[in-house]
Amino acid sequence: MKILKRNILLNPGPATTTNSVKWSQVVPDICPREAEFGDLMAKIARELTEFVGNHDEYTTVLFSGSGTAAVEAILSSVISDEDYLLIINNGAYGKRMCDIANIYGVDIKEFQSVPYESIDLNRLEHAIQTSDRRISHLALVHHETTTGLLNDVGAIGRICSKHNIELFVDGMSSYAAIPIQMKEMNISYLAASSNKNLQGTAGISFVVSNVNKLKQLKSMRKRNYYLNLYEQYKYFSETKQMRFTPPVQTMYALEQAINELKEEGITARYDRYTKSWGCLIRGIKQMGLSYLVDDDNHSKIITAIIEPDNPHYKFDHMHDYFYKNNIMIYPGKLNHYNTFRIANMGDICYKDIDRFLELLQCYLDDLSILKKIEH
Ligand SMILES: Cc1ncc(COP(=O)(O)O)c(C=O)c1O
Incomplete structure (x- = not known):
């Protein structure tokens, strides 16, 4: 079976599917x-x-x-x-x-x-x-x-x-x-x-x-x-x-x-998703980002992350950066809270989240440099 190009969909569905x-x-x-x-x-x-x-x-x-x-x-x-x-x-x-x-x-x-x-x-x-x-x-x-x-x-x-x-x-x-x-x-x-x-x-x-x-x-x-x-x-x-x-x-x-x-089984699927989520949360916390819902009430499937506090940040710009790297991310959907959303559903695992985090770190570093240059 030919392997088709694999994009990592971090939008909340349609989710990444297996090759089969x-x-x-x-x-x-x-x-x-x-x-x-x-x-x-x-x-x-x-x-x-x-x-x-x-x-x-x-x-x-x-x-x-x-x-x-x-x-x-x-x-x-x-x-x-x-x-x-x-x-x-x-x-x-x-x-x-x-x-x-x-x-x-x-x-x-x-x-x-x-x-x-x-x-x-x-x-x-x-x-x-x-x-x-x-x-x-x-x-x-x-x-x-x-x-x-x-x-x-x-x-x-x-x-x-x-x-x-x-x-x-x-x-x-x-x-x-x-x-x-x-x-x-x-x-x-x-x-x-x-x-x-x-x-x-x-x-x-x-x-x-x-x-x-x-x-x-x-x-x-x-x-x-x-x-x-x-x-x-x-x-x-x-x-x-x-x-x-x-x-x-x-x-x-x-x-x-x-x-x-x-x-796979529903329990094992949820365990896989939860492991990806844990990886995501550890990563964004290290970058100083926070998210909306507390862990006790969290699905561990999609996370609304508070947008970085940087005048150079624009969701569309960040989206395009990830898109060029075959990763798709999603805007927030709440009027009064500035969030973007990352879903860890679909045929992905924590390694894909690691890749996302690596790129996010580079993106945020570039934003910080721009901010410093401005001052
Ligand atoms: C909880 C919930 N209900 C309904 C929908 C609508 O589904 P669709 O966009 O496939 O019509 C969505 C889509 O994300 C959803 O998350």
């Missing part, structure tokens, strides 16, 4: 309505479920589209006119859920929380208990990719169970690295995609769903068409086909990525 995942997309053409392709999708859906739950109680509904499609499918398919959805907004992706729900006319209560601190669970429970209407559903992001903040889904799942609330989780950047258990965490619907910790290529998003709850959606008034969760589930259950054209080659990449995840 890249090549697995080169397959003979096939009509996706053939039984062979249906069997492939059924196997993929089953395995995606098994990473987080048992397939008697849970099932995975596949969609063509990026991760937002899966989040939007949940928010626009599951909530009836009588329901009231509480959305935890503690970062850009929590805010995006509010925006999506508002567009579909879903009644929401927004619960805001500081983007770099753990959610105050007492305040959350108080908001549920004192709400003007009964909260029927709650949505949150597991790992806020904006900052690297890891929200405590287990604890929030327990609160939901106590108050008989149905829980949706955006697990886009946690799935396949941070262990998730649908049942133990009381999650009814979980959204994720093919191209982050799964280390597949971009184009498939999916919703792991509680089968009983999914079946209950049959009689609901529909707010959407392409992204309807129940219709997509029903059609696939009956035909082993997606309702609309699936991204064929991406599906083969996902099959290979799943094989590689099973081989």
